[in-house]
Amino acid sequence: MRGHAARVIRMCPARPAVTRETVLDQALTLFAERGYHGTPLSEIAEALGIRTPSLYNHMGSKHELLETILTRTLDEVLADFAAAVRDVDGPAARLHAATRVYALRHATHRREALVVNRDTTSLDEPDLSRVRERRREHERAVRAIIIDGVGTGGFQVGDPALASFAILEMSVSIARWFRDDGPRTAEQVADEFAGYALRIVRYRP
Amino acid sequence: MRGHAARVIRMCPARPAVTRETVLDQALTLFAERGYHGTPLSEIAEALGIRTPSLYNHMGSKHELLETILTRTLDEVLADFAAAVRDVDGPAARLHAATRVYALRHATHRREALVVNRDTTSLDEPDLSRVRERRREHERAVRAIIIDGVGTGGFQVGDPALASFAILEMSVSIARWFRDDGPRTAEQVADEFAGYALRIVRYRP
DNA sequence: CCAGCTAGCTAACGCTCATTCGTCTGGCGA
DNA sequence: TCGCCAGACGAATGAGCGTTAGCTAGCTGG
Structure with a gap:
């Protein structure tokens, strides 16, 4: 660990922490429901309570999400x-x-x-x-x-x-x-x- | 028949006639390959040898194609x-x-x-x-x-x-x-x- | 207490897509 | 032969998409 493993960050107390894993999990849920092409990144972001561009702090691209899953x-x-x-x-x-x-x-x-x-x-x-x-x-x-x-x-x-x-x-x-x-x-x-x-x-x- | 049933129209002899059925058939092929959301109308049109807007002479909308199929x-x-x-x-x-x-x-x-x-x-x-x-x-x-x-x-x-x-x-x-x-x-x-x-x-x- | 990193935001871009409109053309019925 | 119309076209539109850039607030390590 580099001094701060598993650090919990929450800028707003009502919002649970967003991590690479929570992004993958929401993507998984929505891809399963509507399909990869039928799921805009905006829906993943909305489900996580953040704006679309903020997703890029946790992922490389939409395609990479699919590939990882x-x-x-x-x-x-x-x-x-x-x-x-x-x-x-x-x-x-x-x-x-x-x-x-x-x-x-x-x-x-x-x-x-x-x-x-x-x-x-x-x-x-x-x-x-x-x-x-x-x-x-x-x-x-x-x-x-x-x-x-x-x-x-x-x-x-x-x-x-x-x-x-x-x-x-x-x-x-x-x-x-x-x-x-x-x-x-x-x-x-x-x-x-x-x-x-x-x-x-x-x-x- | 109203005087011209099953009329064969081909503006160019190399291009087979485009009908509602040929549009549905191509849509079926491409939807099966890439999925509905993954298939742009331009690909259906290209496969039929026409431009995208011309498709609307044979269908109501992309959604209606799927529903019909x-x-x-x-x-x-x-x-x-x-x-x-x-x-x-x-x-x-x-x-x-x-x-x-x-x-x-x-x-x-x-x-x-x-x-x-x-x-x-x-x-x-x-x-x-x-x-x-x-x-x-x-x-x-x-x-x-x-x-x-x-x-x-x-x-x-x-x-x-x-x-x-x-x-x-x-x-x-x-x-x-x-x-x-x-x-x-x-x-x-x-x-x-x-x-x-x-x-x-x-x-x- | 300060520097720096993390991770959020807004704005904007470029692209693609479905769809509409007005125009043109060539074959068919009269 | 002439008018009509089905059907093709180019141009355009507006919405939505993925993605980038630049900025900012706040937590953390020193």
Whole structure:
């Protein structure tokens, strides 16, 4: 720390401190609601209680906000996956764990998921390819589990790629309808979807 | 006809005729690629080989283009569903038919599906509620089939709403990865996904 | 108590976008 | 052949956007 880490600054006592993280958080909320192109910086600023140009004290550009959100999110998805399947043996248990953690993430990080699925195409080229490659990486990892299961674990599925798409994308959709105050908890939904995954690949214990 | 129906006008022989339908078609293509807010009218005009203001000879406003696309698409989805399950008896056969036609539509009408899923929120209020109600109508119809199947058709599913979400949204995702020149035909994918649907609800023949 | 940095503000710029208006032109009906 | 009109055009408008520049108040470290 450089002598003043986590310093709390508030010029007006009614206004909570604005930091790079609070800007990212508001951008995340509004991008998820209206989309990147549909969200003017003025709305982000207004939600934070400051004027638009003041945002530039906490960010480089609007584009960089999007890039940061997307990169962070995909890093977390891959980390989640790695942690979930580490020390788990057998294709059925691994597919169950991978689907569960992916579904859980889409229930608990709805905003991030909506932005990834809607606004990835708003990136421009160096980043776009990089982000897409990350998503493919995850899909390939899930597909590898399914292929493994077809060979050794009692899965019966005609096309592993098709099954992996179906499993991943039905999980993604959770972000579109899940509500924190709804009748089901995130964990319940994640467990149920993990069960769907095993049924899709026709796993018989 | 009023004396000149389907008249073919081309001021320059190299330029194909511009009509309301060709404008809608180009808007559909570009909205699907870049999103509604990310597509300027100038790009639609350029793709048609005319200048931007000339578009107004064929449309009311940019917003009306979006509204027309969304309304038409949802009408067709509901019509597809009704035609697919008409004269089909039994929850299993009905769920199979409903999923198959929905999946098939998302493989063959990718652009429409992408715009519906990305840009519905860009509508403003009278239309937004109307469009959302149509989607719910479809979801309720599919859920009703599942509930029926749980009671009488040998389905085993904890939460019919969850299952209907999973089935519908995994089908929606087809629009995101399906390619006409890919290794699988639209019919093959639709059949496979209809099978997934029956496995999700644990149907045993 | 002073220097300096942080982070806010107003003003302004340049650009793009959707939309309007008035004009012109070329093919069709009479 | 002549008048009409659908439809293309250029020019212009006004709003909104992201971004920059310059200024200022106040907290903090010395």
